[in-house]
Amino acid sequence: MPRIAVIPGDGVGPEIIDAVIPVLETLSDLMNLPLDLRFFEAGDETKRKRGVALPEETLNGVMNSDATLMVAIGESAREVILPLRQKLDLYVNLRPAKSYPVPRAIPGFDLTIVRENTEDLYVMSGWRGLDTAVDLRIITRRASERICRFGYRYARERGKSRVYVVHKANVLGGCMLFREVCSRVAEEEGFDYREMYVDSAAMRIAMDRPFDVIITTNMFGDILSDLAAAFIGGLGMYPSANIGESRAIFEPVHGTAPEIAGKNIANPMATILSAAMMMGWLGHEGGSKLIEEAVRRACELGYTTPDVGGSMRTKEVGLKISEIMREIGGSINF
Numbered sequence: 077m078p079r080i081a082v083i084p085g086d087g088v089g090p091e092i093i094d095a096v097i098p099v100l101e102t103l104s105d106l107m108n109l110p111l112d113l114r115f116f117e118a119g120d121e122t123k124r125k126r127g128v129a130l131p132e133e134t135l136n137g138v139m140n141s142d143a144t145l146m147v148a149i150g151e152s153a154r155e156v157i158l159p160l161r162q163k164l165d166l167y168v169n170l171r172p173a174k175s176y177p178v179p180r181a182i183p184g185f186d187l188t189i190v191r192e193n194t195e196d197l198y199v200m201s202g203w204r205g206l207d208t209a210v211d212l213r214i215i216t217r218r219a220s221e222r223i224c225r226f227g228y229r230y231a232r233e234r235g236k237s238r239v240y241v242v243h244k245a246n247v248l249g250g251c252m253l254f255r256e257v258c259s260r261v262a263e264e265e266g267f268d269y270r271e272m273y274v275d276s277a278a279m280r281i282a283m284d285r286p287f288d289v290i291i292t293t294n295m296f297g298d299i300l301s302d303l304a305a306a307f308i309g310g311l312g313m314y315p316s317a318n319i320g321e322s323r324a325i326f327e328p329v330h331g332t333a334p335e336i337a338g339k340n341i342a343n344p345m346a347t348i349l350s351a352a353m354m355m356g357w358l359g360h361e362g363g364s365k366l367i368e369e370a371v372r373r374a375c376e377l378g379y380t381t382p383d384v385g386g387s388m389r390t391k392e393v394g395l396k397i398s399e400i401m402r403e404i405g406g407s408i409n410f
């Protein structure tokens with residue numbers, strides 16, 4: 077029985093989790109696969125109550141689970157998500173931006189951002205004076221090599237050939253190392269090495285998209301992924317996975333959306349699609365496909381929240397997706 081840690085977090089997190097649980101329960105029922113869901117707290121509210129944003133039992137809960145599903149953390153995100161990514165060595169941040177039939181999504185948009193997840197400007201080291209602040213940017217050969225290898229192998233397994241390494245090696249020393257490592261790995265993995273500067277890549281994402289997969293460093297991946305969200309209907313549709321050798325945390329790309337928190341209009345699809353990624357990672361590909369197909373049909377039928385043109389509430393969307401899963405579940409080979 078897979079043991080899954082669930083961290084609702086702050087803002088829209090709890091209401092989104094309320095919509096995701098029926099989807100997981102329905103899947104468990106259809107697959108005849110009990111899921112052991114354990115809830116843990118983290119984030120701003122936890123910090124306010126207990127003085128720490130990531131309590132020991134939450135960290136242990138994540139460590140002792142087969143996978144974790146998390147929604148979003150607010151202002152204390154750097155005290156929760158960054159330590160989790162780094163302590164658990166979740167070196168891949170996999171962000172597939174794939175369009176579903178919602179207004180403002182570009183049909184056929186399918187771009188995966190493979191973002192290094194443990195170093196770069198995110199090492200949280202530096203110093204702050206009165207008028208000057210310095211952030212250390214670390215890029216290592218080891219981290220560059222493993223993210224790059226993951227990216228090319230991911231592309232090969234999915235038949236994606238237009239893989240670009242995105243960097244700023246015309247200016248930054250770390251990017252010169254990243255480029256050097258990635259060009260060698262491309263050759264070893266049997267790919268033509270293609271590269272692009274990050275500023276140019278941003279324009280090309282918006283313009284003509286010559287790539288299927290972008291492999292990039294941590295901060296560039298953070299920014300480019302929010303840009304990619306704009307072409308699939310927004311952050312409410314964008315799932316992601318933080319993956320290491322034997323552990324993984326699945327979360328939407330979005331944050332706590334404070335201006336809509338408590339209104340029950342947040343889009344739960346990004347988290348539901350993250351749960352689909354989690355089921356695939358746990359080895360239940362059929363379950364993952366069933367969730368994705370149900371989300372696709374829910375979008376076609378307009379069972380959506382206002383951010384993507386619908387008028388449903390967060391929980392209703394989860395219930396509709398569960399209903400569709402029951403309707404089509406019989407045709408899926410688990």
Ligand SMILES: NC(=O)c1ccc[n+]([C@@H]2O[C@H](COP(=O)([O-])OP(=O)(O)OC[C@H]3O[C@@H](n4cnc5c(N)ncnc54)[C@H](O)[C@@H]3O)[C@@H](O)[C@H]2O)c1
Nearest residue numbers: 148149150151153311312329330331332333334342343383
């Ligand atoms: N991984 C994380 O935990 C994570 C990621 C990003 C931001 N944050 C935190 O979230 C807070 C808010 O940050 P932000 O405003 O830059 O980003 P955000 O992702 O919360 O919101 C950006 C925009 O997208 C909209 N949006 C986001 N998720 C949505 C959803 N599910 N349904 C409908 N609309 C949605 C918001 O309403 C807002 O207009 C900050 O405290 C930040 O630190 C956390």
Ligand SMILES: CC(C)[C@H](C(=O)O)[C@@H](O)C(=O)O
Nearest residue numbers: 153154157158298301329331
């Ligand atoms: C909240 C923040 C620390 C985080 C990041 O920058 O990685 C977020 O923007 C993301 O993309 O997951």
